[in-house]
Amino acid sequence: MKNLILAIRKSLSARLSLCVVGFVAIFFMAALLVMFYYARTAVKKEALAKSEAALDGMIQQIDNRLRTVEKASINIHWNVEHHVNEPATLQYLTRKMLDSNPSIVGCAIALDPSFCEDKDCQTLFCSYRGTDSISMSDHFGNRPYTEQEWYSLPYSTGEAQWSDPTIENLRGGYPIMGYSIPIRQHERVIGVFVSAISLEWLSHTIEAARPFPRTFCSLMNQSGAFIIHPDSSYLQARTIYEQLEEYPDQNLQQLTDVMLKGNTGHMSLTLYGAPSYVFYKPYRNTGWTANIVSLKSDVFDTYDRLLKRMILIMAGGMLVLLLYCSYYIHFQLRPLRMLDLSAQRLAAGHFDKPIADSYRKDEVGALQKSFRAMQRSLGRYLATIEQRKTVLDRQNDALRVAREKVREADRLKSVFVHNMTGQMVQPVTRINTLVDTISKEHDHLKHEEVAEMVNEMAEHTHSVTQLLDKTIEVSLNNQTVNPDDNTNT
Structure with missing residues (x-):
C-alpha cells in the first residue's frame, strides 16, 4: 500500500487522473442520489398503486368465486323448495350440485326436525367430494346440525349468508366455509340448503392475484378468523386475536383493529420478521376484510436491482475513465518526461545529444521548443567558453613560463x-x-x-x-x- 501511495505521489498523471475521476465520481454520486431519491418515490408510489390494484383484483376474484357458488346454490335451491317432501330427490340434488360444480366440496339439505315430526322422514341429506368420488352421508360435522352456525344463523334470520370457517371431518378434516340459503314453505323457514367450499382451494385460486412473488393475500371475517390464507395452518378456525394472545404484537394488534372496523388503506410494519406493507379493504357488506401483504424488498425490488446495476455501471465507468485518463495524461506528459531526461543529461554535462523537435502547438510543445532552443544556446555558449578556455590555457602556459623566467x-x-x-x-x-x-x-x-x-x-x-x-x-x-x-x- 505504501509503495502504491509513493508511486501515486511520484506520478503527475496518476494524481491528475485521480483528481478528475474523484470530481466526476462526486458529481455523478450527487446526480444519482437526486435521481434515485425521486426514482424511489416514484417506484414506491407505483408499487403501492400496484398493490392496491392487486387488492381490488383479489377482491374481484374472490367475489367471482363466491358469486359462482351463490348462483349455483340459488339455481339448485329452487328445485329443493319444490321437492322438500321427496327424500330421494333431495339426495339427488345434493349430488347433482357437486357434479355440476367442481369447486364445491360438500352440499347438504337440512330440514327442521319439527317439520318432519309427524312424517318420520329423514331430515339431513348430505353429499361430499371424496378423494376419488362423491359420497353421501347422514351427518355434517361433529355436532348436531341444528347447533352449527351454517344452519342456525340463516334459519333464525331467514336470509342467505356465508358462514364462518369450520372444520369438516368427513375426510380427514380441512377448513371449509358454506353458503346457506333458507328453505321456505308457505313463507315459513323449514330448513337450510348449504353449499360448502374448501378454504384451501379458495386460497390457492386467489394466489394468482399476487402483484409480487412473495406477496400473500388473506381474507378475514368480522371475528378475525381467516377465510383465505396461503398457510393452511391459519385456516384451522383460529382467529387472529387468539394468535395475538399467544404471540403479542402491538403493531399487528393495531392493524387488526383498523381492518376489522371496515377501513380502507395501508400500513407499514414488520410482519413475521420482515418489513412489509399491508393493504386492506372491506369486502362487500359482509363485514369481511381483504388484505394483501407485500414485502418492502419486493416493493422496491425493481429500484434495488436498478440501484445495484447503476452502482456497477458507475464503478465500471469510473474504472474505465480512470484508465483512459491515466493513459491520455500519461501520453500528454510524455514530452515533459523527455524534457526531464534531457535536463538530467544536461546536468550530467552531455550537451551533445539533441532534443527532439515537437509538432505540438500547445504549451507543452512551446516548452519543448524553448527547451530545445535553450540547449542549442547553451551548446554554443559552452563551445565559446571552451574556445576561450583553450586560449586562456595557452596564455596561462606562456605566463607560467615567463613567471618561471622572472x-x-x-x-x-x-x-x-x-x-x-x-x-x-x-x-x-x-x-x-x-x-x-x-x-x-x-x-x-x-x-x-x-x-x-x-x-x-x-x-x-x-x-x-x-x-x-x-x-x-x-x-x-x-x-x-x-x-x-x-x-x-
Missing part, C-alpha cells in the same frame, strides 16, 4: 646582489679601519704613511663604487649576471 631572474639577481655585497664588505671594512687609524693616530703618523693610507682608501672606494654601479646597471637593464663574477676595479 622568478629565475629574481633569484639570480638576489644571488648577484649577495655576491656584490659580499665583495663590498672587505673594502668598506678596510676603509673604516684606515679612517679610524688616521683619526686616532694622525699626530703620530708620518706624511708618507698618511698618503699611503689615503691612496689605499681611494682604491677601496673606487672598487665599492664600481660594484654599486654594476649592481644598479643589472637591476635597471634586467641583465643576467654571473653570480661568480668577481670583477674588481
